[in-house]
Amino acid sequence: MVDLLVQGLLLGGLYALFALGQSLLFGVMRLTNTAQGDFIVLGAFAAIALAGAWAVHPFVIGLALLPLAFAAGYALQRGVLNRTLGKDPLPSLVVTFGLGVVIQNGLLQAFSADPRSLESGGLATASVALGGHAAGVLPLLIFGLAVAATAGLQWLSTRTATGRRFRAVSDDREAAELMGVDARHVYALATGTAFALVVVAGVLQAVRTTVSPADGPLLLLFAFEAVIIGGMGSFWGTLAGAILLGVTQQLGAWLDPGWGIWAGHIAFLAVLVLRPQGLWPKTRG
């Protein structure tokens, strides 16, 4: 039972990495990125493609991809997504949903439907003993990264000038622009940051298990559920929501192997009915 909870907790760390970018985008610009999962898969495949040409540890590849991902996110926001923002949620939904379809089918065309993974030199199977229970080194590492990323985002948004701009355009775009903030640039910085997180999540997912081009939508749903369970606008809430989702899925899968994902969905719907603002909301949605 303890093993189960620990596994769920550690799985939650990975889900938090899926979800933090989503949480940031929604917090800063009310953008619902329906291609979040597909971007994670794209990040994973970018790392897999690089690993074929460059024989170094996957984490080195991940680090090398970070600036690229930031640039790609920045460019996507400036070039496409900024035009879709507004009171009407439809344009941004159509564009991100369309991007998801393009990524899925592009990857399918380039890499076929086979699941692939990143070879990490035994890291994925290594484990340590903790008080009589064994825990994987990789899940622990992922969990540590998730906590660090959450703390980092929280620090970024509350303690830095960039974070102040994030919050300013989130509260009132027009007023922030009157104060000299370039909202389009700030939005693009947020998307760049979210994309850097997406690459981290993608590389870790590919090291931990396999990825295939059609995985994106399910990862999106996990990310979304974590954000809603935790409460919108709070990064620590997102982490807590992700952990709760991970634990619920593990418990569901323990009862019946086919119930894991279903149990997670049900937990999400239950939170929605009983506490629609999420369990740990911080700012208004």
Place this chain on the structure above:
Amino acid sequence: MSAVPMKRNAVDDATAAAAPRVRVVRAGPAARIALVAGLLLVAVLASLPAWGESAWKRDVVEIACYVIYASMWNLLAGFGGMVSIGQQAYFGLGGYVMLVLADHFGVDPFLAVPLGAALAALAAWPISRVAFRLSGGYFAIGTWVIAEVVRLGVANVPAVGGGSGASLVALRGIERATRENLTYWMALACVVASVALLYLFLRGKRGLALLAIRDNAVAAESQGVAVGRMRLAVYVVASLGAALAGALYFLSHLRITPDAAFGVNWSAFAIFMVVIGGLGRIEGPLVGALVFFALDKLFGDYGSLYLLGLGLLAILAATAFPQGLWGELERRFGWSLFPTRRRLVALEEEEGR
């Protein structure tokens, strides 16, 4: 005594002179031509079993399903402002309830189509209680999760074949030509009824209320529109339509699986058809469904490349032509086949003064 009425008369005269005399214009000549052409088209299509090939009938049934499904998605998103990625829940439920009624309860399969759709739409009320907790983009993904829950739930029911699906065996005893013709006429009747009812609804007072809610819910509420009730009604009707499309689709295909019934592809296709054709106008999904059907016939064999192209087209349409194909036609030529708007024409202008 006389000073007050005189003053009132003066004010009345002043306002009467200031306010231009106007007439509300609804249908233009294009709409009247369209009505006649539409009736002719329906008459020709209704006689198709007498002269057409079997494959044509299947094509028309497929297009009819697309039109119903996309029109109902348009009602929800384009007129109701509720963008959903989860209407496949009702599409699939419509198909499954139809199959269960026909195969397990001995209901006539053709009667099971409307009955199944109605029963599936009953689920929309409890589901709305959950989905309406979210709004905007989060409503969209929330409905997607709900559709996944329904898919996983149905895939765990052994009575309908679990994950591998089931066949519509109730149609076994019926001769092929009879089955095809009945399916065909039924689909034709359903699509005509759906579009006609949608038009009448959106033309009327309630349609106006719906547009008011979409444009500004708070302002609409302050004008006495029952926003919550209206949204629920639109959601239930749109779900009924999606379920009807699903029941028809699987009546024609004879086989159903959870993945075919509840695939998110159905939402992708609805979004594509409506955005390409024109969001928030009745002509949009009609045009979009024809374009989608044609693209599917021409390029469907290219598989993932074809879907990639559809995705790119949708992105292009959403960013460069937000009004869609029909919106562009309407802007250039002023065509409106199903006018739901009210246009004011000054009488002085008409009388040539």
